Amino acid sequence: MKSIEELNEIREKTLSEISLRKDRNYTGREKHILVCGGTGCTSSHSKDIIEKFNELIKEHNLDNVRVIRTGCFGLCARGPIIVIRPEDTFYAMSHVDDVEEIFEKHIMNGEIVERLLCKDVDGSVVKSLDELNFYKKQHRIVLKNCGLIDPENIDEYLAFDGYKALEKVLTSMTAEEVIKEVSDSGLRGRGGAGFPTGKKWQFAKDSQDEQKYVACNADEGDPGAFMDRSVLEGDPHSVIEAMAIAAFAIGANKGYVYVRAEYPIAVHRLQVAIDQAREYGLLGKNIMGTNFEFDVEIRLGAGAFVCGEETALMESVEGRRGEPRTRPPFPAVKGLFGKPTLLNNVETYANITQIILNGASWYSSIGTEKSKGTKVFALGGNINNVGLVEVPMGITLREIVYDIGGGIPNGRKFKAAQTGGPSGGCIPEEYLDTPIDYESLSAIGSMMGSGGLIIMDDSTCMVNLARFFLDFTVDESCGKCPPCRIGTKRMLEILERLVNGKGREGDIEKLEKLAMNIKRSSLCGLGQTAPNPVLSTLKYFRNEYEAHIKEKKCPAGECKAMTKVMIDKEKCKGCSLCSKNCPVQAIHGELKSPFEIDQSKCIKCGVCIAKCPFKAISRV
């Protein structure tokens, strides 16, 4: 166990070793090669890159060069990412075969390998991370350590003020003061509902019981969202420290993190962090020499969306089917194992240490009147810079899509954005200037959600998108209540018939009626929000529904049953690229004369559309 003095010594020593990662005026001889070890870059083999660098360093006996496996840098679309500090050189889409060149030229001779530098969306070469437009409008509070530290080394977390917030709380604050600070900061839950965090802590504190728990929701069920996973992978201690602070505030001594077994890297790093925190006495009895006691345990989920709902989560933590319980009693009164429980989302927790250290007024100076601080989004879909972004509340969707996201690829047009995943709604082009905050998003029929932000271009059919989400909720409904179990199924059947060109008059009205009934009579949030994607697409893209029904046409050209892929004879130069790439050999023709598609064979995959250099192929 380490005393406060010993922790300070570790901080000082480690900081002197790693300050060059932040210090642009550093002139020493050390170099740090930061390689992304997030799930995205790990999938594209960043581990091999790390191994190769280590091999070369060993071979050359270098004592001033270190390789660090970090969490996600955010720009996952350009992974695997290598950043060399102190000069901050940003190599993107790296491959293990490039490592030798980087090592020989850059590390040994201080020569930047221009060929491998990251390119911005406009094609301009970017020398350092700061120059990328992607980062310019971001404000990193939750992600401040992601891509900066080795998440499996507690000393590095300590060096950048880690566990100082806990120290401040344990040595100089009362539980009331902690809760007041959190309340005054204006922080609201990042798991979706946006409930004021300070108020939630107060409720849990007010519950009288010998045994209370704090819990962390890391289920992240929205498919295509990876914010919470990335925080756990890149900076797990920030969540553990915040849970300890919450436990102090409400009077709990035990915490649970509920995370999916499908997130192996996150689970591993969290466990390493817990073990290291225990070793340093930052978890356990008599933390920092006080009489505060707290420990954390991981509980694994196994891929059920409904388990993100708070009462279902508790059932699952206790080892049962994740079926929601009726509320009241609320978890703050009767939660895990029947005891008062405080449940917050990963990102909510990840804000806490900064609020304690920098004060509520600092935090509440960021954002809008009712939505304070920042929000992390997993930006995905038809957007150039797919990745993880953290933005101040109040930023517009347009800024996220065009300034940070780099716009829509393939010269296509923005059509809509989906926030809140299967519980959320879409935001059409006319609302691109809506500020991102809880109230503004609800007002236009969408929601903040937990951070999934999917961008869709004009090739996306909104009816089919609604079908996609309903298909998901039908799969994921726990089945406890009939309106959710059967109602969503009925809605899905209607949507399926629409996209298959078999829509009937009155289907839209049936959808609306079902939607209202399901929303009103479902027990939990899953059922209550399941119809949202249908209602919001109906609100903004009703004409597409009507075209599917009345004209049996899919205006976006996505629904296969109603579209054909055709080659424009005027534009086709007979280059044969399309036929070479067609997976079912449906395209025939003679070189230099127009090619033709055999409609009986074509599976409408669209590969040829993308491959044709003359834009001669389209869906009609």
Add this chain to the structure above:
Amino acid sequence: MNEIEKKSVCTCGEIDDNKKKLLEVIVSVNGDKSQLMKVLNAAQEIYGYIPTSAQKTISEELDIPMAEIYGVITFYTRFSLEPKGKYNIGVCLGTACYVKGSQMVLDKVKEILGIDVGGITPDGKFSLVSTRCVGACGLAPVMTVNDEVYGNMDPSKVKDILDKYV
């Protein structure tokens, strides 16, 4: 032989390694029934699915009725009652992948392998599942073969990839 090894002896007289691993996990939870998810996740990893024999072991050791264990297994998508193929193909149908056309990748895999989602080829070589975001959305659309991730997929790439495993 220790307690666990004794219990792991199979009818053939040899120690059943998988059963031994499972029993070690069960022992580590100290009879705590609320740790069922941990034990089931371990079983899923050890066997690649959760066979009846494993369910029985868990039921006996943790004193939880078989029916309840079955109910939990069938509730969660990660758990399966059937073995997977030697190569388990996953096509991501998370939203980020779907809007970039992963359904067509899935259709292509189905066509080539001649099986549906949840199916397995008669020779046991390939099985097919649809996944919901593997966390590599930057590479969307994504297909996985066991632990290997293939990004920026399109239907025309499917055959070459599968051919590597035939």
